Amino acid sequence: MAAALAAVAYAAAPATATGHVQTSNGASSVNFYSDGEKFKVCDLAADGHSAVARVTRSDRGSTVYRVWHYKGAGGCSTYNYSMPEGTDVKYRACLGSYGNNTIWGCSVEQDDEA
Structure with missing residues (x-):
């Protein structure tokens, strides 16, 4: 019974970002969640520009991915x-x-692990 309660409590806990970066002007931010390998890209300013994450992964060589939020501030x-x-991100x-x-206008690079 205790194991079942612990599992329920764990499942209900919100995911916590393991890494966060933001542009120097505060207009774009990126959160990385290593549990589930998720990126959350946010547009924080009504400036007519999109927010985008520039991502590289050690398992994909030199490939650069662009992860966009283009739906508005x-x-x-x-x-x-x-x-x-263990993938370096x-x-x-x-x-x-x-x-x-x-x-x-990119931020400093954040280094994380999946």
Whole structure:
């Protein structure tokens, strides 16, 4: 019975980000959740630009991924990536133009592990 209660309590606990970065002007942020390998990209400013995460993974070589939130200020998009445990993940919060796939104004790089 105690094991069942512990499992219920664990399942109800909210996920906690293991890493967070934000652009220097505060317009874009990225949270990484190693449990489930999820990225949450948020647009924090009504400036006409999209929020985007620039992501690299050690299991994919030099491939750079762009994870976009292009639906407007005040919102976030969450993406679930499947990657092996122990994968090194590096990411930055950036501003961008989704229509022409350009990014700029990126934060410092955050290094994390899946």
